[in-house]
Amino acid sequence: xxxxxxxWLGLGVAWLLxxxxxxxxGFAALVLALLARSGAFAGHAPGAIxxxxxxxxxxxVWTQALLPLWLATWLGWLxxxxxxxxxxxxxxxxxxxxxxxxxxxFAPIAVYSFVDWKPTGPRDVVATAIACAGxxxxxxxxxxxxxxxxxxxxxxxxxxxx
Numbered sequence: 001x002x003x004x005x006x007x008w009l010g011l012g013v014a015w016l017l018x019x020x021x022x023x024x025x026g027f028a029a030l031v032l033a034l035l036a037r038s039g040a041f042a043g044h045a046p047g048a049i050x051x052x053x054x055x056x057x058x059x060x061v062w063t064q065a066l067l068p069l070w071l072a073t074w075l076g077w078l079x080x081x082x083x084x085x086x087x088x089x090x091x092x093x094x095x096x097x098x099x100x101x102x103x104x105x106f107a108p109i110a111v112y113s114f115v116d117w118k119p120t121g122p123r124d125v126v127a128t129a130i131a132c133a134g135x136x137x138x139x140x141x142x143x144x145x146x147x148x149x150x151x152x153x154x155x156x157x158x159x160x161x162x
Contacts, residue, residue: 023139060116068113070136072105085156094152098140102133
């Protein structure tokens with residue numbers, strides 16, 4: 001019994017780490033693409049001031065929005081599938097379930113953690129929620145798709161991990 005629980009916990013941590021890596025790589029790729037695009041439009045590389053402002057914005061988005069939302073979604077999903085195990089048993093319920101969990105976690109993260117974000121209207125809120133929840137969902141689902149040990153159903157109960 002304890003071995004199954006430790007295995008379940010180990011797989012949860014493995015999922016956390018691999019999805020965090022996926023999120024970091026994806027965010028870095030987005031930042032680099034935006035830097036390349038801005039340099040292409042301006043005809044030159046951004047200057048020192050522009051680079052500093054850019055890195056401050058990247059750090060704010062990473063630390064105030066993406067990391068807290070990723071952790072809240074991961075933990076929320078693990079708690080949710082302990083209460084409703086069928087949500088984690090197939091891709092049909094897992095993919096939308098994680099996306100909905102991320103979207104629901106966005107509101108408290110936006111209010112209490114993403115304090116430097118100042119949306120100008122409902123359109124900004126919806127667009128940012130979709131972008132953040134989409135990124136988190138992709139990062140959390142990618143390792144589960146690529147690594148068989150994290151396939152659907154693995155988190156339905158501690159005994160199911162073995």
